[in-house]
Amino acid sequence: KNEVEQSPQNLTAQEGEFITINCSYSVGISALHWLQQHPGGGIVSLFMLSSGKKKHGRLIATINIQEKHSSLHITASHPRDSAVYICAVSMDSNYQLIWGAGTKLIIKP
Amino acid sequence: GAGVSQSPRYKVTKRGQDVALRCDPISGHVSLYWYRQALGQGPEFLTYFNYEAQQDKSGLPNDRFSAERPEGSISTLTIQRTEQRDSAMYRCASSLGTSGVPYFGPGTRLTVT
Numbered sequence: 001k002n003e004v005e006q007s008p009q010n011l012t013a014q015e016g017e018f019i020t021i022n023c024s025y026s027v028g029i030s031a032l033h034w035l036q037q038h039p040g041g042g043i044v045s046l047f048m049l050s051s052g053k054k055k056h057g058r059l060i061a062t063i064n065i066q067e068k069h070s071s072l073h074i075t076a077s078h079p080r081d082s083a084v085y086i087c088a089v090s091m092d093s094n095y096q097l098i099w100g101a102g103t104k105l106i107i108k109p
Numbered sequence: 110g111a112g113v114s115q116s117p118r119y120k121v122t123k124r125g126q127d128v129a130l131r132c133d134p135i136s137g138h139v140s141l142y143w144y145r146q147a148l149g150q151g152p153e154f155l156t157y158f159n160y161e162a163q164q165d166k167s168g169l170p171n172d173r174f175s176a177e178r179p180e181g182s183i184s185t186l187t188i189q190r191t192e193q194r195d196s197a198m199y200r201c202a203s204s205l206g207t208s209g210v211p212y213f214g215p216g217t218r219l220t221v222t
Contacts, residue, residue: 030208031208033210033211035213041198041215041216041218042213042215042216043152043200043202043213044213045210045211045212045213048209048210086151090207090208096142096154096157096165096168097142097152097154097211099151099152100151101151102151
């Protein structure tokens with residue numbers, strides 16, 4: 001069983017839809033990261049959180065430490081949001097990022 | 110520059126040759142990481158530096174791989190006697206500290222023929 005699991009693996013939606021990507025983890029963590037990888041390959045950090053909720057523009061990330069679960073939400077989705085979204089965790093004992101498999105999101109106009 | 114830079118962006122080399130991949134982190138970032146990403150897969154940790162000290166090299170696949178960061182800034186990942194299985198995207202990331210947000214470079218796409 002992977003230490004970080006994401007769902008869904010693939011998601012196709014229409015422009016304007018509300019998007020939710022889920023991440024569950026099985027280890028103790030110091031922080032959880034959401035990252036975006038564009039078709040061109042670049043990786044961008046979206047959020048790093050250890051509790052509660054963070055918002056940046058149309059993106060919202062939440063984490064429930066007790067349930068070991070995080071969600072990434074995109075409101076009013078747009079074709080430019082199409083990318084692979086990756087959940088990764090860092091542990092207290094180890095600075096390595098443990099990566100989820102990613103969710104490939106396609107937003108159709 | 111404002112971000113993490115890597116060079117070269119693309120490298121094609123023949124099997125058996127040595128390659129050196131460079132990472133220039135954001136100025137002032139103490140932590141530097143190297144990752145490798147095969148096509149269609151998530152990044153795989155290779156090694157970590159805190160300033161110039163290589164604190165974790167557990168992810169380096171074998172002794173053909175080495176990395177250095179002699180002055181605590183620019184880092185070089187060297188692969189000796191390259192093999193086809195070394196073909197991948199090699200990514201560098203830096204952060205202010207181990208608990209900081211990682212900033213990723215654009216990667217070096219290595220192809221071993």
